[in-house]
Amino acid sequence: MIERTPLLNLATYTVMILGAFMVFVPLWLVFVGSTLTVREINIPELHVWPGSHFFENVQAAWARGHLGGRLFNSLIMALGVATGKVVMSALTAFGLVYFRFPGRMLVFWMIFITLMLPLEVRIVPTYAVAANALWPFQSILDVTGLTDLIQRFSGIQVALEWNLLNSYTGLILPLIATATGTFLYRQFYLTVPDELLEAARMDGAGPFRFLVEFLMPLSRANMAALFTIMFLYAWNQYLWPLLATPDRAGFGTTAVVELKLLAPTVSTNGGGTPDWNVAMAGCLIVMLPPLLLVAFMQRYFVRGLIATEK
Amino acid sequence: MEKRATFSKTSIGVMFILPQVLLVFTFFYWPTGAAMYWAFTLERPWGGGNEWVGFDNFRQVFADRAYWGSIFRSLVFAAATATLSMGFGLLLAVACDRGLKGYQAFRTVFVWPYAVVAPAAALAFRFIFAPEAGIFAALVKQNPAFWNPAQNGYHAMAMIIICYSWKYAAYCFIFFLAALQAIPRSVIEASALDGAGMLRRVFDIQLPLITPTFFFMLVISITDSFQDSFGIVDVMTDGGPAKATELLVYKIYFDGFRGLDYSGAAAQSIVLMLIMMVLTFFQFRYIERRVHYS
Numbered sequence: 001m002i003e004r005t006p007l008l009n010l011a012t013y014t015v016m017i018l019g020a021f022m023v024f025v026p027l028w029l030v031f032v033g034s035t036l037t038v039r040e041i042n043i044p045e046l047h048v049w050p051g052s053h054f055f056e057n058v059q060a061a062w063a064r065g066h067l068g069g070r071l072f073n074s075l076i077m078a079l080g081v082a083t084g085k086v087v088m089s090a091l092t093a094f095g096l097v098y099f100r101f102p103g104r105m106l107v108f109w110m111i112f113i114t115l116m117l118p119l120e121v122r123i124v125p126t127y128a129v130a131a132n133a134l135w136p137f138q139s140i141l142d143v144t145g146l147t148d149l150i151q152r153f154s155g156i157q158v159a160l161e162w163n164l165l166n167s168y169t170g171l172i173l174p175l176i177a178t179a180t181g182t183f184l185y186r187q188f189y190l191t192v193p194d195e196l197l198e199a200a201r202m203d204g205a206g207p208f209r210f211l212v213e214f215l216m217p218l219s220r221a222n223m224a225a226l227f228t229i230m231f232l233y234a235w236n237q238y239l240w241p242l243l244a245t246p247d248r249a250g251f252g253t254t255a256v257v258e259l260k261l262l263a264p265t266v267s268t269n270g271g272g273t274p275d276w277n278v279a280m281a282g283c284l285i286v287m288l289p290p291l292l293l294v295a296f297m298q299r300y301f302v303r304g305l306i307a308t309e310k
Numbered sequence: 311m312e313k314r315a316t317f318s319k320t321s322i323g324v325m326f327i328l329p330q331v332l333l334v335f336t337f338f339y340w341p342t343g344a345a346m347y348w349a350f351t352l353e354r355p356w357g358g359g360n361e362w363v364g365f366d367n368f369r370q371v372f373a374d375r376a377y378w379g380s381i382f383r384s385l386v387f388a389a390a391t392a393t394l395s396m397g398f399g400l401l402l403a404v405a406c407d408r409g410l411k412g413y414q415a416f417r418t419v420f421v422w423p424y425a426v427v428a429p430a431a432a433l434a435f436r437f438i439f440a441p442e443a444g445i446f447a448a449l450v451k452q453n454p455a456f457w458n459p460a461q462n463g464y465h466a467m468a469m470i471i472i473c474y475s476w477k478y479a480a481y482c483f484i485f486f487l488a489a490l491q492a493i494p495r496s497v498i499e500a501s502a503l504d505g506a507g508m509l510r511r512v513f514d515i516q517l518p519l520i521t522p523t524f525f526f527m528l529v530i531s532i533t534d535s536f537q538d539s540f541g542i543v544d545v546m547t548d549g550g551p552a553k554a555t556e557l558l559v560y561k562i563y564f565d566g567f568r569g570l571d572y573s574g575a576a577a578q579s580i581v582l583m584l585i586m587m588v589l590t591f592f593q594f595r596y597i598e599r600r601v602h603y604s
Contacts, residue, residue, distance in 0.1 A: 005507075005508055012408050015402065016405050016406065016413070019401075019405070020416055020420070022476070023422055026434050026435065026476065027426075029434070029437070029438050029444070033444075042442065042447075043443075045445070046445035046448065047444065088330050088333070091327070091329065092326065092330040094326050095324070097313055098316050099317055099319075099326070100316055100323070101320040101324055102320075107327055107331060110334065111331075111334060116591075117342065120536075120538075121536075121537065121579060121582050122341045122342050122345055123566070123579075124562065124575045124579060125345045126337060127567075129337060129341050129344075133336060136335065136336055173337060174337040177334050179334075190313070197315045207319070232425060236427050236428055238429050238540065239540045239541065239544075239559075239563065243567065259427075259429050259433055259545070260544065263436065263437075276437050276440065276443050283430045283433045287426055287430045290425045291425050293425070294421065294424075294425035298421065302484055302488070305484055305485075306484065
């Protein structure tokens, strides 16, 4: 770059090549594992070169893990979270930046605080809410005495119930209920010059029109970044789908949760050697969609990561 | 900063934020409130609602040696993964930032592990470290005590730390490289003209200039290691052997859903929430000083 430093360049390349090696070795071993037979894979030695049973193992993993349905569930969930997040954050940030109303700052802080506590930390009560999403509202009615009042006058017992377990809604909604994207949009809207709104208003554009025809096209890069990040985030979810889909025979679960069942542990089958070749084939299948997404969207992915965390 | 020009219809503005407010209320504030309620109450054994017990649940949690064990393990896990992933992330970022020929290809590769699903990475590393198949089996055959993560807690812990760091180093790399590339080239060129060599520039200019990012990553690494470790622990070790890899979130899950002790799990959640809030508070204070909207 600035000066000639052959020795340092050599050292730099060595570091980078070793780094790449550390990234590749586990991935390569997984691939090799997925091409062997059960007999071959359980021989205690390092397999460096792939065998010839890749497609059989993929088929076995596909059938054993019900991966068709599971991948479909994962896809719907990830698309739902990503789309929901993009739309919801755009709307909320728009309302917060372009309107003045009492309690605006309160709402701002209310949403801001959600950044502090991830889903994993409040998992037990969130599960209870998902089992009946109207529980909060029922409790409010009960405590304020409205339930009694309604019953006295109309004879109807108010018992709200909406079970979200084993549904896409239940998988998606709790993951959208955070502030991540809202701040990305808020930051962006604040950099849009005031003159743009003044000009739009002079031309007779209302709020909705301004959002859809001015701000959204301007924030296309932000949307792509947020979409990529949220898709990955949702696809990678483990604890929430594990809990929110107890009906494995009917609704099924996501591909990532299913993965564990391909290589059972002490808690699921009392130990014993898993069929590593099939497990590794399943592992590859589940790994692939996010890797492809990142390969194609790398620019947006990096940009989104850095923007949403700050 | 505020907008000068805004729309005047309050009701329409409220419509825009209403969906988010409802969602956040239902899936964030209500569960958090419920956790607090459960933490201070105990369900009566024969039904009939909850009984107020004050700080009893907390006292019980803190009197439990298993809980202190899981706090200690979580701290060890956080410290080890932060050191490993930030160390490797920074090293690779500095190497890439030199902009040598072909560094773009390396940059692409170094980002990959972050895109690998955590439980899939966990399964992969469980296979690689499995004492019954592959390279470790060969070593175990010579000396059975050499490696046995199913029996030896230290081995199991090492395994989850390596797996998590492998994935998380990519994340650190992305942030460190972005920070390094944000340093104005003119600063580096000026110091080169003054005769500072490459290594001197790294230690005296680049690293000091990215200390804010460094501290930011340190806090993020610790909080993330609390929440993102669950999938890896569950797939690799199930919290075992003999609870040797039972981290905080895993214990909450285990006590709440396997042990059905909602009050105990809620009290643990509250403690974890407090830890997270203190850490995040530091981080936000620092960010508020740095971000300028203009």
